Amino acid sequence: MLVRKIKEKLFLVAISVATFLTILPLFHILFSVIANGLPVLIRGGMEFVIGTLAPPDSGLGGIGPAIVGSFVLTFLASLMGLPIAVLTGVYAAEYPNSLIGRAVKTLLLIMMEFPTILVGLFVMNILVLPMGRYSAIAGAFALAIVMMPYVAVYTEQALREIPFVYREGAFALGLKRAVVVFRIMMGMARKGMITGILIGIAKVAGETAPLLFTAGGSARIYFAGLDQPIGAIPLLIYTLVQQPYENYHQIAWGASLVLMLIFLAIFLPLRLSIKEVKL
Amino acid sequence: MNAIETVNLRIWYGNNEVIKGINLAIPEKVCFAIMGPSGCGKSTLLRAFNRLLELNEIARVEGDVKLFGRSVYEMDAVEVRRQIGMVFQIPNPFPHLSIYDNVALGVKYNKLVESKKKLDEIVEWALKKAALWDDVKDRLKDKASELSGGQMQRLCIARALAMRPKVLLMDEPTANLDPISTRKIEELIYELKEELTIVIVTHSPAQAARVSDYVAFLYMGKLVEVGKTEDVFENPKEKLTEEYLTGRMG
Amino acid sequence: MTADKFKLSLLPIASTVFGIFILMLIVFFSASLPIFQKEGLAIYTTNVWNAVEEGEEFYGILSAIYGSVYTSVIAILIALPLSISFAVFVIDYAPKKLKEPLIVATDIMAGLPTILYGIWGAFVLVPILRDYVMKPLYEHLSFIPLFSYPPITGYSYLSAGVLLAIMVTPFASAIIREAYRMIPNAYREGAYALGLTRYEATKILLGYIKPAILAGILLAFGRAIGETVAVSLVVGNTFNIHLSLFAPGYTISSLIANQFGNAFIYEYMPSALFASGLALFLIGLVVNVAGLLVLRRWRYAR
Numbered sequence: 001m002l003v004r005k006i007k008e009k010l011f012l013v014a015i016s017v018a019t020f021l022t023i024l025p026l027f028h029i030l031f032s033v034i035a036n037g038l039p040v041l042i043r044g045g046m047e048f049v050i051g052t053l054a055p056p057d058s059g060l061g062g063i064g065p066a067i068v069g070s071f072v073l074t075f076l077a078s079l080m081g082l083p084i085a086v087l088t089g090v091y092a093a094e095y096p097n098s099l100i101g102r103a104v105k106t107l108l109l110i111m112m113e114f115p116t117i118l119v120g121l122f123v124m125n126i127l128v129l130p131m132g133r134y135s136a137i138a139g140a141f142a143l144a145i146v147m148m149p150y151v152a153v154y155t156e157q158a159l160r161e162i163p164f165v166y167r168e169g170a171f172a173l174g175l176k177r178a179v180v181v182f183r184i185m186m187g188m189a190r191k192g193m194i195t196g197i198l199i200g201i202a203k204v205a206g207e208t209a210p211l212l213f214t215a216g217g218s219a220r221i222y223f224a225g226l227d228q229p230i231g232a233i234p235l236l237i238y239t240l241v242q243q244p245y246e247n248y249h250q251i252a253w254g255a256s257l258v259l260m261l262i263f264l265a266i267f268l269p270l271r272l273s274i275k276e277v278k279l
Numbered sequence: 280m281n282a283i284e285t286v287n288l289r290i291w292y293g294n295n296e297v298i299k300g301i302n303l304a305i306p307e308k309v310c311f312a313i314m315g316p317s318g319c320g321k322s323t324l325l326r327a328f329n330r331l332l333e334l335n336e337i338a339r340v341e342g343d344v345k346l347f348g349r350s351v352y353e354m355d356a357v358e359v360r361r362q363i364g365m366v367f368q369i370p371n372p373f374p375h376l377s378i379y380d381n382v383a384l385g386v387k388y389n390k391l392v393e394s395k396k397k398l399d400e401i402v403e404w405a406l407k408k409a410a411l412w413d414d415v416k417d418r419l420k421d422k423a424s425e426l427s428g429g430q431m432q433r434l435c436i437a438r439a440l441a442m443r444p445k446v447l448l449m450d451e452p453t454a455n456l457d458p459i460s461t462r463k464i465e466e467l468i469y470e471l472k473e474e475l476t477i478v479i480v481t482h483s484p485a486q487a488a489r490v491s492d493y494v495a496f497l498y499m500g501k502l503v504e505v506g507k508t509e510d511v512f513e514n515p516k517e518k519l520t521e522e523y524l525t526g527r528m529g
Numbered sequence: 530m531t532a533d534k535f536k537l538s539l540l541p542i543a544s545t546v547f548g549i550f551i552l553m554l555i556v557f558f559s560a561s562l563p564i565f566q567k568e569g570l571a572i573y574t575t576n577v578w579n580a581v582e583e584g585e586e587f588y589g590i591l592s593a594i595y596g597s598v599y600t601s602v603i604a605i606l607i608a609l610p611l612s613i614s615f616a617v618f619v620i621d622y623a624p625k626k627l628k629e630p631l632i633v634a635t636d637i638m639a640g641l642p643t644i645l646y647g648i649w650g651a652f653v654l655v656p657i658l659r660d661y662v663m664k665p666l667y668e669h670l671s672f673i674p675l676f677s678y679p680p681i682t683g684y685s686y687l688s689a690g691v692l693l694a695i696m697v698t699p700f701a702s703a704i705i706r707e708a709y710r711m712i713p714n715a716y717r718e719g720a721y722a723l724g725l726t727r728y729e730a731t732k733i734l735l736g737y738i739k740p741a742i743l744a745g746i747l748l749a750f751g752r753a754i755g756e757t758v759a760v761s762l763v764v765g766n767t768f769n770i771h772l773s774l775f776a777p778g779y780t781i782s783s784l785i786a787n788q789f790g791n792a793f794i795y796e797y798m799p800s801a802l803f804a805s806g807l808a809l810f811l812i813g814l815v816v817n818v819a820g821l822l823v824l825r826r827w828r829y830a831r
Binding site for chain 1: 546553631641786
C-alpha cells in the first residue's frame, strides 16, 4: 500500500512539473518581448511607430511601413478570402451529406495544417513570377489562402449548432432557402462566425512564411501600390533578426512587442468570450 | 454486527440537500434493496457507502457511514473500495482491455495475489461465480467490447467478485438489460447473498420483492420505511409506501 | 427546385478550395519537373548543394529531409509526455480556479505568431540551451554520439527540436485533453470503485483514449515538420547529416526559406527548392491525413 501511495505522490509531482514546463515558455516569451522591446519603444517614441527604418548601426528610426503593410495585407486578404470562406462554410453546413460537402470539410481540416511556406511558394509561382516582382496582391492572396480554412470551419460549426427548430420555423413561413440561410441563420450564428473571422485575422496578421516570397518587404515605403512590394511586421522582424547589426536586433524586439500587443488585443477578448478554440 | 450502518447521513450537491438525515442498518449476508422513485437520492446514497461520492466536486457529506463497525472515513478511500464491490447501471467493462484483464484489474493493482497462477485461478473462480465462465472460457483474450449487454454486466459482477468483497453494491444493475439477462442476474443475486451482503438500488418494486430479504423505501432523500421485504410489501406501515407499491406514485 | 438552385450557385465557390488545392499540387509537380528530369530521385537521396553559375549544378536535399525528421521527432518525444501530463493535470488535478486560465494559456501559445517564438528562440532560448545544457553535456559526455558535436553557437537540431516541442505541445494537449474529458463517467467510476489509486485509474483511462493520443502526436508531428520561421532562426542552416543533437542542420522548410532569396540566379535551384516543397507537401499530407483518420475512426467506433 505504501508503494502505491508513493507512486501516487510521485505522479502528482511529475505532472505538476510537466504542466509548469508546458506553460512556462509563454510567460518567458511575454517577459522577454516586453523586457527587450519596451525600452526600444520608449526610446523610439512615436517615431518608432510611424517612421521609416534607420540605416545599419545608427539608431532606430521606425517600423511605420511594416505596420501599414500589415494592415493593408490583412485587409486585402480579408477582402479576398472572407466571402469565399464564409460561403464554403455555408455549403458544408447546408449539405453535410453530399460528396462535395464531406470532402470539403476534410479538405479544410487538412489545409488548416498545411505548411504555410508552401502556400507562399505556390503564390510566388503563379503571381510573383509572371508579374516579375513582389507585390501586395501576391502577399494578400497568400494570406487569404491561409485564412480561409479557419473562417470556413468556424462558419460551418456556427451554423450547425443552431437548433433545428429555427430552420423548421423559417421554412414553415414559406421562405426560400437563400433567405433562410443568409437572413435568418447567419444572423443567429453571428457570434460564432465573427469569432472565426477574428481568429482568421489574428492568425494571418502574425504569419511570416506566406509573405517571404510574395510581399517582398519594404523598409522605407509605406504603400506603393497593389502591384508593388509591401512590408509586414512579422516579415520585418524575420529579416532584422538575421542581420548582424545590434540596432536592428533592438528594432526587432520593439517590432515584436508591437506585434504581440496587436495579437493579444485581438485574441484575448475573443478567447475570453467563447468556450473553446480550434487552432 | 451490521455490514453497513449510516449515522445521521446527510448529503448535499452544492446547495441542494439530496439525502436528509438517514439512519440505516444493513445486516450481513442478506440482499438489501433500496427502492424509491427516480431522483430521490438512491444512487447518491449508494455512492456514499464506498466513498465514490468524492469524485464529484460539489458533493458534501455530513454524518457517518460505518463498515462492519468502523467508520469509512477513518480508513483510506482506496481501502474502503477494496472491501466493497460495485456494479453500475450501465455495464462498464473497459472496452480496450480483454475479458481476462478486466476481471483481473482490481486484483492486480491491489496486489491481492502473489503469482500469475493464483491470478488465473481467481479469474476463473470469479467468472464461474458470475455465471459467465462457460461463455468466455475460450476467449479470455478477446476485448470486453465484444460481449453482449447482459454478458458485460456479468463481467462487471465477476470483476467486482474477484476482489472477494464483503459487500456488493449494485446500482440498478438490470435497468438497461433485457428480461432474460435480468433474470440471470437476479438468480445470481440469490446465490451470492449466501456469502456476502448485497445492497441493490432498484426503481422497480417488483424486483425488490423478487430478490431482497430487506427493503428500504426512500422518498425525496428521506427514509420512509424499512424492514423485512415480506412485511413491507404485505403490510406497509406508511401511507407513502403503500402509494408507491400500488403504483400510484411513479 | 429552389434547393437545387441554391446548391448550384454555391457549388462553384465551395469548389474553390478544391481548385486551389489541386492547383497547388499541379504547380509543385510541374515546377519540380526540371530537377527530376535532370537528377531523378537523387534530389532526395543525396546531400549536396552545388550552386554554380557555370558548370554542373547539382542538388541533393537529404540533409534537409534528415533535419526535418530529426527535429520533429525530438519535438514529439518531448511533447508526448508533456501534453499528456498537462491534459491529465487540467482535468483531474487542477483546482477549479486554475483550469480555465491554464487552457487559455495554451490556446494563446497555439495561436501566437511563430516569429515571436523565433526571435525568442534565437536570442533567448539558444544561449540558455548552449550554456546550461549543451556545453556541460559536451564537456563531460562527448563520447556519446548524441553529444559529440562542439556547441559553439548553439544553433542546432536540439534547439530546433526544443523550440518545436514548445510550440506543438499546446496543440497536441488540446486534442488529448478533449478526448480525456469526454471519457464516459461510467468508466471513471468503474475504475475507482475497484479500489484503484488516482495514478492507477488514470493509467487505465489513458489506455482507453490511446487512439486520440496517437492522433494528437501525428498532427503535432505534421505541424512541427511544416514550421518554417521559428525553426530557420535556430537550426543553424547548415548542410549536415550528423547524429549529434548539438550539430547545426537544415530542415526542408528552413532550406526553402533560406535559399529562395537568391535562387533565381541559378538555372536549377528554383526547381530543386520546389521539389523540396513537394516532399514537404507529401510528408505533411500523409501525416495529417493519418492523424485525422485515426481520430475520425475512433470517434465513430464509440
